[in-house]
Amino acid sequence: MSAEPWITFVSDHLSELWIRTGEHLILTGFSTISALLIGVPLGILIFRNSWLRGPALGGVGILQTIPSLAMLVFLLALLQKIGVLPAVIALTLYALLPIVRNTFTGLTGVSPQVMEAAKGIGMTEGQQLRMVRLPLATPVIVAGIRTAAVVSVGIATLSAFIGAGGLGQFINRGLALYNTRLILLGAVPAAMLALLVDFAIGSFEWGLRPVRKQDKPGSARAIIRPVALMMPLLLIVIGLFAYFTQPSLGTRPASVSNGGTVTVATKNFTEQLILGELMAQVLEAKTDLNVIRRFNLGGSMICHGALMNGEIDLYAEYTGTGLTAILKAPVIADPEKAFYYVKAAYRKQYDAEWLRPFGFNNTYAITVRTQDAKQYGWHTISDLKEAAPGLKAGFTAEFAERPDGYPGLSKAYGFEFGGIRDLDPSLMYEAVSKGEVDVICAFATDGRIAAYRLTPLKDDLQFFPPYHAAPVVREAVLAEHPEVEQALSLLEGILDDQTMQQLNFEVDAKKRDAGRVASEFLKKKGVI
Amino acid sequence: MIQLRGVSKTFDGGTSYAVKDLSFQVEAGETVVLLGSSGCGKTTTLKMINRLVEPTHGHIEVGGEDVMNQDPALLRRRIGYVFQGIGLFPHMTIEQNVGLVPRLLGWSARKRGERVRELLRLVGLAPEDYADRFSEALSGGQQQRVGVARALAADPAYLLMDEPFGALDALTREALQQELLGLKKKLEKTIIFVTHDIFEALLLGDRIVILHQGNVQQIGTKKEILSAPATPFVRDLFGKPAKQLADFKDILK
Structure with a gap:
């Protein structure tokens, strides 16, 4: 799939792997410790108060059933912050x-015989708990902490x-770029980390056990303990060491735009990464500002939210998305009008400025296999009308829901698949190239349209906004x-649809680095 | 001195009584055995004395003061208790187990250490071999010796023993019974000893309280009980082992 051998690939990413592992350990460690500080007292509390x-058990049980992504997005909305804080809170809630x-069970x-003895020889309630119950319950409590920590390693990838940050960054990027190696670069170390964490807490539990007679000072056990x-x-x-040794790669909430830094963000797909690199590199070349990259954020709302909180300074947005998804305004078909509408609205509502567009139009494109298009003579979306009931469509969750997506499309064209x-x-x-579905909602500039021999159909009713x-x-x-505006103006109109498709293709199909492209x-x- | 006056205990609001209208007195330095089959209320009686169970009616005095007016934790530290299930703490060494009540009473570590060694020697366990061990490494008889040592640790004037030797084999039991007799003379404790074993009761008790279904059948010295059983139940109780002994001799012939 790729020209690069594995060894070079891994060694190229070694320094980043180091820092992501550090972040991962910190996420897991801090969340497990806070869950411990909340969970053990809570366990003791419910032991003493049966009502x-x-x-309490129901509550923490329900927390566990909330899907991880839903929990993250919910906390994001609640805290108005991206980054480590909502992640640690989410992981803590899962670990509870x-x-x-286990605290309660332990x-x-x-x-009961031991407890009767504790009471009978004259221990107070507190002494019974502290000197007898807790020490005897410790193995069970530690087993619970162990489970929590291992699960945290897994969820922290999200x-x-x-x-x-964390190892999930590689997985995310790998998914965005459809790059299996990047996914493995995140997944394999995450799995190894889970084993390591399990081992570490297991040893901790062993070390806590009462000192036996054979553990005389100087014996191997006494040293290992x-x-x-x-x-x-x-x-x-x-983890802390890794986190602080290479700050340039980190994702700490940056002190935004003071002292000459500017934070560039992207959403989590190939084109966004390329645009992010273009903007970051122009800023690095043409200004003295220190550029921080916070790439691969999970979607439009997260980027927009982060921009509003001042956690990021800029990212590339699409007029249609700004119009319908963020401003919740009706579709405007004319590209110029749409641009000026969002520009004015953002200035008024969000204190943010739309600079001049890059040039290309990455609208949704209803796309089919080229072979089918030729065979059935499909050129426009309207051509699908008769065949539609027999076609299977594969849409992104966002497209399936958005008013400017499938619901509006089927109303405008008068048919349903x-x-x-x-x-994803x-x-x-x-999926479409392998025939698992027949129609997809491609992005017009996606490099994979050419790579997988697909044909986008013409939006003859001009339903999709620009x-x-x-x-x-x-x-x-x-x-x-x-100087930021000056530098970014160099990118105005620099990309047409074909050029963008070509750049996307370089990264998606040829697996090349977005920064280099x-x-x-x-x-x-x-x-x- | 321990005194019970009109003590009753019901666990079900008065439908049935575990102990009913029980009165007796244990003089200082005396050993009284509560004898009866299981479910007769003897363990409940013992637990009421150190407030592990609280009486429904009646009064219990330990050292001339009503137990209900005393702080339960402080009361229990003044009364040594040997539990039926031994109840050693598995996460503590033998030394820590025996030294626990002195620790609760705030003795210095050095004084505790000396006391523990003294007591382990008293119950026949060499401190240098056993002090650092955990209870799981001890036989049942050794564990029960530790249980006795723990009860004696803070030198309490009173000792409550709940079938301490019930779970042991006959040889170990006899050895421990003999040792307890020796200890009794040496220590001059006021002891209440619960058992269902008639021979144990006859061997250890200065006086015996015979209980049946929560009611007292007879209180007296072994001589009084053997020569003049107060109820048919008492007569049967002591008649049976005599008959068993006779049968046993027949088999040997």
């Missing part, structure tokens, strides 16, 4: 159930979705650093 048991339940499971106890702490220290499957954008193209991409920048940043293009155009 609290049902509500095993810890609370305390309940202590033999935190990259809201810009919290403190080391075993320190294992989880060691992992967190390694036989079946709809929700597909990165899987859509392959999707011209343009940099959206916070006004405060433009006021403080006018962007810099080659900028050099060829003489911009940098």
Whole structure:
């Protein structure tokens, strides 16, 4: 699939792998510790107050059933923040159930004979708990913490979705670029990390056990014991070390736009990454600002939210998306009118500025296999009307719901497809080329349209709004650093549909690095 | 001195009584055995004395003061208790188990250490071999010796023993019974000892309280009970082992 051998691929990413592993350890470590600090006292509380048991165990149980992505997005909306904080909170909430339940079970499971003895020799309630119940319940409690930590390692891979970093960043990027190697680069270390965390907490539990007679000072066990106890702490220290050794790659909430930094963000698909690189590289070449990249955020609403909170300074948005998804305004078919509408509305409502568009129009394109298009003579969307009930469509979840997506489309054209499957954008193209679905909602500039031999159909009723991409920048940043606007103006009109498709193709099909593709293009155009 | 006056206990609001209208007195330095089959209320009686169970009616005095007026934790630290199930703490060493009540009473570590070694020697366990062990590494008889040592740790004036030797084999039991007799002379404790074993009761008790279904059948020295059983139940109770002994001799012939 790729020209690069595995060894070079991994060694190229080694420094980033190091820092992502560090972030991952920190996410897991901090969330497990906070879950521990909340969960164990809560477990003790419900042990002592039986009326609290049902509500508390039910509550933490329900938390566990919330899908991880839904939880992240919900916290994002609640906290108005992207990054580490909502991720740690989400992971903490997930870790509560095993810890609370095991604490309760452990305390309940202590033999009644032992407890009667504790009471009978004259221990107070507190002494019974502290000196007898808790120590005897410890193995069960630690087992719960162990479960929680291992599960956290898994769920933490999703935190990259809201810009919290971690090994999920590779997985996200791999999914966006349809690059199996990148996915494995995140998934394999994450799995190994889970085993390591399990081992570390297991050793901790071993180290906590009462000292036996054979563990005389100087014996091997007596030496290993403190080391075993320190294992989880060691992992967190390694995480912190990795996190702080290479700050340039980090995703800490940057102190935005003061002291001459500017934070560029992207959504999580190929074209966005290329646009992000183009903007970042022009800013690096033409201004003195320090550019921070916060790429691969999980969608339009997350980018927009982060821009509003000042956590990011700019990203590339599409006019159609700004119009319908963010401003909730009706569709405007004329590209110029649409652009000026969003520009005025953003200025008024969001204190953000739309700069001049890059040039191409990445609108939705109802796309079929080229072979089918030729065989049945399909050129426009209207041509599908008769065949539609027998066709299976594969749409992104967003397209299936949005008013400017399928619901509006079927109303405007007056037909519905036989079946709809929700597909991830990165899987859509392959699914249609392999015949698992017949129609997809491609993006007009996607490189995979050519790569998978697909044909976009003409939107003969002009249903889809224009999707011209343009940099959206916070006004405060433009006021403080006018050079940002100057630099980004060099990108105006630089990309037409074909060129964008070509760049996407380089990254998607040829598996090349988005940064390299962007810099080659900028050099060829003489911009940098 | 321990005194019970008109003590009753019901667990079901008065439908049935585990103990009914029980009165007796244990003089200082005396050993009284509560004898009866299981379910007769003897363990409940014992637990009421240190407030593990609270009486429904009646009064219990320990050292001349009503137990209900005393702080339960402090009361229990003044009364040694040997549990039926031994109840050693599995996460503590033998030394820590025996030294626990002194620790609760705030003794210094050094004084505790000396006391633990003294007591382990008293119950026949060499401190250098056993002090650092955990209870799981001990036989049932050794565990029960530790249980006795723990009850004696803070040198309490009163000792409550709930079938301490019930789960042991006959040889170990006899050895421990003999040792307890020895200890009794040496320590001068006020002891209440619960058992269902008639021979144990006859061996250890200065006086015996015979209980049946929560009611007292007879209170007296072994001589009084053997020579003048107060009820048919008492007569049967002591008649049976005599008959068994006779049968056993027949088999040997």
